[in-house]
Every structure is written in structure tokens, then in C-alpha cells.
Amino acid sequence: MQTPDMKPKNTSSASPEIFKMVAKVFVESTLYVFKIQSNLDISVGSISKVVDTNPAPDASLFAKILVKSESGMEAQLLLGFSKDTFLGLASHVLGTEFSEITDENKDLVTEFLNMIYGVMKSKLKDEGGFAVKMAIPEVAGVEVLSPLPNTTSILIPFKLQYGEFVGLLSL
């Protein structure tokens, strides 16, 4: 299946250096948050630029967050989980065996993204001198990965013992 809106975008307002730094911080922050909060081993796979030939990742649960820097630069962070990966993670982190995605567990993705965002804010300020505004993560009620329009987007696969999940950065 192709995601219709995963088209090549080369109109990022960020310079390649800034994009690279934000991507590095996103990856590092995601690894850190999952390692600390879930106490699971986590690894990152090959990062790819989002183009319309990307196969759609196996993901059914998403959370996304829009971030604005004080200079007006916009970015979108998104996490996408397959059902199996999510249920394994949720069962491990919450100490309850889940067999379905429910209201009781589904905001876990949002919570993890919120933590990643918090860590990123500190790192971006410390390492890049960026001050970013507060933003509230939201669970995206979508079944496709949707990059932020008019940006460059990359897809980052992460692996837990319960399976893979993806991060999508649009900047």
C-alpha cells in the first residue's frame, strides 16, 4: 500500500545542518526515553527520506506533535506503532496483559511522544540554542503516516523486543 501524501518534499525551511541536528536529537531522545521509561533494549535502523515510493510502514496507532520554534520554524514529530508492537510495549510498561488497543492503553504513544518532546526541547536549547514553544501532543486519528506539508521528511525505524515502530520527522 502506498500512502498518497508521502510525496518527496524538498521545501524545508531548515538548512541541511539544522535538519541533521534536529534529526539526531529526535533519534537520541527517542532512544533515551524508551530505554529509561520502558527499561527495554531499543535500536535504530536505517533512516530514509520520505518519498512516494516508500512502502507504508505497518502501523495502526499514531501520535503526532507540532512544534514551533521562536523563530517560526515548524516541525512535526510522529510515532507509529503496529498493533502487536504496541500491545507488547503497553503490557510491559503498564504491567497488565493487553490483547487489544483500548482507551485504557492507547494514550501511551502520546505520553512517550510527550516525553521525547520534553527531552528534545532541552537538547535543542542546550546543543543548538533553539527555544521551542509548548505544544500539546495529540493522538492522530489516521491510518496513514502524514508528513507535514512543504517540509522534508524522514522515516526512522526503531526496534524493540516486541517488534518495530517508526518515527517520522518533518521539518
Next chain:
Amino acid sequence: MFDKTTKILVADDMLTMRGIIKKNLSTLGFTSFVEAKDGQEAWEKLEKAAAEGAVQLVLSDWNMPNMSGLDFLKKVRSDDRFKGLPFLLITAESEQSQIVEAIKAGVTHYIVKPFTAETLKEKLEAAHAKFSGSK
């Protein structure tokens, strides 16, 4: 360290975060929890518990709808019944200005997400020492 029967009020608008906090507290041996989804509900439950026999420790998120964790803390500290209640704020923010604001409002300790059960234990021990020392 706090007694394992300590009744703990856990306030967070995210159901799963309350679950994570409770799971970590359970790992440390705690068994008695009261939950609230925002500062307003936390305040109402704290008052109700005061009449019934008491919440002895509060772990509250900072960013919550209706009443934030900071406003909840200020309300708690403005009430003579709860001036000595150990109150830990949990947040994804680690900005110095926020920490200073929380200290000024009377927070006992401050936990930055993500956190491990070990970090939570250390903060609880520090909060208990501070609370015991102030008696």
C-alpha cells in the same frame, strides 16, 4: 522511606502515565493509591481524604487541564491542613525557571520524565527525609 501503606495521590491527565507511576510505586512496595485526572479533581479527592483519614503523599503531573499541577500545589500549600504534605511534581520539562517556580510554591521534590523506579525511589527517600526533618 515512607511506609509501604502510605496512601498516595497520583494526579495526571494521562491514564497511562498514572499507570506507569503506579506500576513503579508498586515495584517499590506501595499499595494504596488515589487517582485524579487533573488538579481540580486531585484537590477534591485530597479534601475528601482529609476528612476520612488522609492522603500522605502527592505525586502530580505539572501540565494538566482545568487546574495545573503547580496551581494544585499552590492550593495545597495555602491550606493549613496540608502545609506539611510531601508533594512531588512530575514533568517533561526541565527548565530552570520552572523548577524555581515550583520550589517557590513549596514543592518537596521535582521529577523529570522519563524516570526509572530507582529515580522515583531516590526522590521519595529525599522527600521523606525533608518531610521528617521539617517536623
